[in-house]
Amino acid sequence: MPAASPPRRSSSTAMIDQAVALDAADPIARFRSEFILPESVVAYLDGNSLGRPLEVTRRRLAEFVDTEWGERLIRSWDEGWMERPTASGDRLAAATLGAAPGQTLVADSTTVLLYKLIFAAVGARPGRTEIVADTENFPTDRFILASVAEQAGLTVRWIAPDPAAGVTAEQVASLLSERTALVALSHVSYKSAYLADLPAITALAHEQGALVLWDLCHSAGVVDLHLDAAGVDLAVGCTYKYLNGGPGAPAFAYVAAALQDSLSQPITGWMGHADPFAMGPEHVRASGIRGFLSGTPPILAMLPLHDMLDLIERAGIAAIREKSILLTQFVTAIADEWLAPLGVVVRSPRDSAVRGAHVCLEHDDMDAVVRGLWREGVIPDFRPPRGLRAGLSPLSTSFAEVATAMTQLRGALLTGQAS
Structure with a gap:
């Protein structure tokens, strides 16, 4: 594909012409037509909060109600539902995480899984008194770390990174010691999109005997991950962003095989029992990754994820990442050429x-600008105090769509729509 260089002329025509050329050269552009694309949405730039649904999901949900649920009823637990959390995890791991089978499951929310794995990790390092984390991480991560x-x-050693960048390996190294039980960070910053050096930080923590937990909410499905190769201990991520699982879709947890039977997670429900139907007086933990399950998994909510994994497998995560880079280059180039003179800062x-x-x-006016754009069917995301x-999302976002959104954004700033 051609590089996403700045438009040569300061006009919407130049930008749109370039977008058309980029779309024409895009090897995965054909997959966009498989998403539900309502005419009321002029441009959707919020795939990092909630991905678009696929057309096939509409049909699959109806088929599920008619067959697996409506016809097979309780028999479906014996016909596949019991294995759905780990089977879904294995598919997700192979398609997006660079992880071998038996280390990933789909269940619970991101919040619950973070709590489980953070609690288990610090319990596995008795005598160590510190957690290393950062002040710019997503609120849920920070809240749970402080609570645990x-x-x-324990004491949380907080890194205060540059909000426009993110946590560096050097910053982590400066706080690591024999007292460190856990390092817990996001791979991609939810604010700036800074991509942390996952292999280097993981290796540094291991040198001090600490475990590492990565939040993959903003990287799973869009960044080419290699968790096994990097020696990652633990990871958690959601499935409703770039994995298009739908609102409230279940999250996933990755636990390296070597750690699974040495960690003790705190929410010991019946589904994580070695024999779930024994209904005995005591909890006997299931071996392997199943031991990290708790209650009845959300089977219906896993269906959209499988549809998106089908698409990711067809497109290939490397091609998805390549287009992601070009899309972000395109936005950055437009911002520098078109929006910086209006006071916009990347x-x-x-x-x-x-x-x-x-x-x-x-x-400064981005809050009002975004509200105005939403009314026009252009949907980016606002993050206080002044960030758009x-x-x-590479499989559902076109360059033309981006050009349209940037044109509308510039127009809103020029006409004082925000005032």
Whole structure:
């Protein structure tokens, strides 16, 4: 594909012409037609919050109600539902995580899985008194880390990274010691899209005997991950962003095989029992990754995820990542050429090697601008106090769509729509 260089002329025509050329050269552009694309949505740049649904999912949900649920009823538990959390995890691991089977499951919410794995990790390092985390991480991560630290009598050593960048290996190294039980970070910053050096940080933590937990919510399905090769211990991620699982779709947990039977997770429900139907007086934990299950898994909610995994397998995660880089380059180039003179500042890394799949654009009037854009069917994301996140989901986002959104954004700023 051609590089996403800045438009040569400061006009919407130049930008749209370039977008058309990029779309024509895009090897995965054909997959966009498989998503539900209502005419009321002029441009959707919020795939980093909630991905579009696939057309096939509409049909699959109806078929599920008629057959697996409506006809087979309770028999479906014996015909596949019991294995759905781990089978879904294995598919997700192979398609997006770079992980071998038997280490990933789909169940619970991101919040619940974070709690389970953080609690298990610090319990596996008795005598160690510190957790390393950062102040710019997503609120849920920070809240749970602080809560577990309070419960366990630990101290959180907080890194305060540059909000426009993210946590570096050097910053992590400066806080690591023999007291460190866990390092817990996001792979891609939810604000700036900074892509942390996962292999290097993981290796540094291991040198001090600490475990590492990565939040993959903004990288799973859009960044080419290699968890096994990097020696990652633990990871959690959602499935409703770039994995298009739908609102409230279940999250996933990755636990390296070597750790599974040495960790003790705190929510011991019946589904994580070695014999779920024994109904005995005591909890006997299931071996392997099943031991991290708790209650009845959301079977119906896993269906959209499988449809998206079908698509990712067909497109290939490497091609998805390549288009992601070009999309973010395109937005950055437009911002520099067209929006910077209007006071817009790019708050995402310039280097594609350390940038995820969204671009943060800041302006004092961005809150009002985004509200105005939503009324026109152009849907980016706003993050206080002054940030617009352009979330670019490569399989469903076209370059023409981005050009349209940037044209509308510029128009709103020029005409004082925000005032």
